[in-house]
Amino acid sequence: MRPAITAAIINKSKMSYTIAIASGKGGTGKTTVAVNLLQTFLDAGMDAALADCDVEEPDDAVFLQPEFLKTEEVTQQLPDIVTSRCVFCGRCAETCAFNAILTVPSAGYIKVMPDLCHSCGVCSYVCPQDGAIIEYPKTMGQISSYALDGREALIEGTLKIGEAMAVPVIQATKKSLHALDTEIRLIDAPPGTSCPAMETIQDADYVVLVAEPTPYGMNDLRIMLQTVREMQLRTGVIINRYGIGDGSLEAYLTQEGVEILTQIPYRETIARIYSKGELLVHALPEMQKLFSALRQKLLKKQKPYATNHHY
């Protein structure tokens, strides 16, 4: 918890701009936009870093080929019941909102189900017996940091395989990003509109939505736009693989008054460069141009006092 507090203090003294890159549908090109945008900011000599919060499948490092610095474990406190001290009153099981504690008092049976536990701490609080519930740390995933051109610029969260809860790893990843205290903070979000995605983007100053001009892509973007509006976040859309599908996505965005930030064309060369895990901005001059223009457009959207983070 310590780094968060330090970051909050530093944060107030310095201007920062957090841009989240999100999408309703998976595989629309969030990662492509995030890594190429980071490289564009860095190539322009700006103080920027990226957090890969797509912790179920983090891929940013694949493209950036950064220098590995360190890895930290992300843990969550889980309750363990000391049966010798437990009086089987059942209060913990009754109060647990997630049904994570199973008890049969008559049989002297009590068990915590770790997969259901959200680590809220209610059971320890309501337990009347001293030392009957103790909490121990359980590893949920890890956070790795990497350097680009000698400076720490990528934080990657990875959910441990088999773990169900992504949110704690996402929170820890974001905290590490904010602790770097860069001027530009990019966040690569997980796809969708469920809890992990919303947790990731909720305090961004601007949200870049990456969409695909197909019926599935448009359906998912529509839900995402509703969500982002409900959260009162400012947003614009990048149409990726422009040229496939039909024109209905553009028509829809125009009708809704949503800004189209840029369009990345569908081209075999782009698909091939992507497949090799290479950066578009370094491989194709026209992509370098496109991302430079995008960088300038995004900088213009920065509010003068946009530093109101919870971190």
Add this chain to the structure above:
Amino acid sequence: MQQITIISGKGGTGKTSFTSAFASLARKAVFADCDVDAADLYLTLQPENVTEEVFPGSYTARIDPGVCTQCGICREHCRFDAITEKENLFVVSPFSCEGCGFCKLVCPEEAISMEQSNKSRWLVGETRFGPMVYATLGVAEDLSGKLVTLVRDKARALAKEHHKNLIIADGPPGVGCPVIASITGADKVVVITEPTLSGIHDLKRVVELADGFGTKISVVINKHDINPEMAKEIESFCRQNNLMLAGMIPFDAMMVEAMVNQKTITEYAPGSDLAEELKRIWTRIEKM
């Protein structure tokens, strides 16, 4: 009864297009869209006579500003940093709140209530290939795993009711809670991947997850011609790990054209090389 779940690890590799193609090839099947966060299967399968029911969602704390005395006890106890002070008022961030009720429990003024979301739905309809169950998840709901489990259970009930012996489930991307819920109880898992560095990276993670469930796993490579060397790498990964490579298809604009026309690829281009290859892939998966 058999359940086949289609997953991918990485998003956007073609799960839903393949699932709809399999739907048109399967006999006596029920379809379940377990990607409750981005449910798109219905766009192609076009279910009719749809009935809709509310899925009771997660709880979120609400602080009554008229009763709250800003003592800060709730904020001290909340482990999710969900309570913040804004303009001298304590408010709950619905996106961070897990609904545990700790704040309500400790509030000395009884200013906090827990409100249950009713924004999620589950739906049942009849498609031209058989019955279908799907769902829509309310914004920022964290019960996607439970909703997926409900969709799966309803699919089983529908299969029994309609005397079908197969469930084809379209899964979500990733390796987290909704994916775990989607492959629980599956007899076979089909991983749709693409020959890209990130595709392989994600394939390995999702195979590790599915392996832990002890289900039979097969792999399909979509857009294999984008990077033939990478496709070969996936082939050898499958061989080394005893995964069945059910087949591969090249990039083809027809996949998207079919989607635009609300048809499966086998309906949109019957007899085409693509449709024939998909048939062979489906046969291999059925026989696995």
